[in-house]
Amino acid sequence: MLERIFLANPRGFCAGVKYAISFVDTVFASNPADTLYVRKEIVHNQRVVDEMKKRGIKFIEELSEAPEGSTVIFSAHGVSPSVVAEAKERKLRIGDATCPLVTRVHRKARNIKDTHQIIYIGHRGHDEAIGTMGEAYMHLVEDENDVINLKDKIDTSKPLTYLMQTTLSVTDTKSIIRQIEETFPFVEHPQKDDICYATTERQEAVTFMIENVDAMLVIGSPNSSNSVRLLQLAKKTKPLSFRITSKEEVNPDYIKTNEIKTLGITAGASSPQVLVDEIVGELLKHFPNANVSLYPESREDTMSFKLPKDLLTQL
Known part of the structure; x- marks a missing residue:
């Protein structure tokens, strides 16, 4: 329960x-x-x-x-x-x-397109990747194998650097960058990576709390890259973690069957607070005695544009 x-x-x-x-x-x-x-x-x-x-x-x-x-x-x-x-x-x-923050990556691409070969770390078909890659010729990689497969396509006599989709997993991106370093030792690292602060902070919040919950519930759309990354991160430690988009998808039987006693909830960067409120309300209909609170180790997002x-x- x-x-x-x-x-x-x-x-x-x-x-x-x-x-x-x-x-x-x-x-x-x-x-x-x-x-x-x-x-x-x-x-x-x-x-x-x-x-x-x-x-x-x-x-x-x-x-x-x-x-x-x-x-x-x-x-x-x-x-x-x-x-x-x-x-x-x-x-x-x-x-x-x-x-x-996406505009900043576009600007970086325009500034280096005539001087560097560019590897773009991102997800094929994502709107952000399509837009950014339209700024310059780039080699898209989604994982380490994609990097290795570029070995015969990169000219070792010309400068090489990389850009990133802003909503990627911090952990996964590090492993891809390590592979780029191993495959192309001459690569020039950007002064600052492109993963946005919000993606990093939301992933860190899940990492902080994951050991103290039985599962994470991620609220977000299936085409939301940062929501998908949050779920992937949670499932690495707590395989019972799951994602839904609305209160209609709340499944109390899943929680009961898997004996989930402590549930962590997060939401992708494009999910409104009203969805969180509705989903928590729906959960309380089925589990009225559950205590709801902010995780103790938390912080507010104060960034604004x-x-x-x-x-x-x-x-």
Whole structure:
């Protein structure tokens, strides 16, 4: 029987997600009569997207779905230069809600694309990886074997460095970097890695509490890279850990069958607090005597990003 629920802190929305959502909200509020389009999911959370759809905000996969001259917001994950060029051709008004930390990686790519060979550590097909890799020619690697397979594709007489997707697992990334060092001893290390503070802090919070719980519950969408990484991290130590996206997915029989007495809860960086509250409430319906509290060793996420003065650009 579930006796205790520990809430990880920090958890849920990061500064980049808050920035992107606030960006859309501010543009929409400035002229609610005009149709506002958002390219791709603004953040990888269906609840957030659905709430925006209810207000009349339209989500599109490609710019061709938006009428010429309309207003389109780029998602938090960023876009490649080819998307910006297409927006210019279609005379769109553009709002760039890309997380500033992702924008920093794009800037690094532009600065080195003519001087270095670039290895990109990321996940094939992820929106952030697609956007960043559009800035320059890069070799995508997802694991150590991918690095080894690059041996005949890298010119040892030219400078080599690497960039990273911001939402990766800190531990997994270290092992990939070690393989890059072994395979290409001449590699130049960036002054600072690209994994964002929120990813690191949320993974650290799980690491701190994992020994004192029977399982971790990760709240997040299946296409949320940082949520998937949190679950992978938790399952390494506590295999009973699991992930859900909403209160409807709460399964009390799983908790009872596996005799989970102490459950830790965290949430991916794109999961709103309301989801945490709803899921905890649902758990308490089935386990009313469970004690809910913040894990003692926790800290607040105080990072924030200011919106730019001019939100929209006429291309």
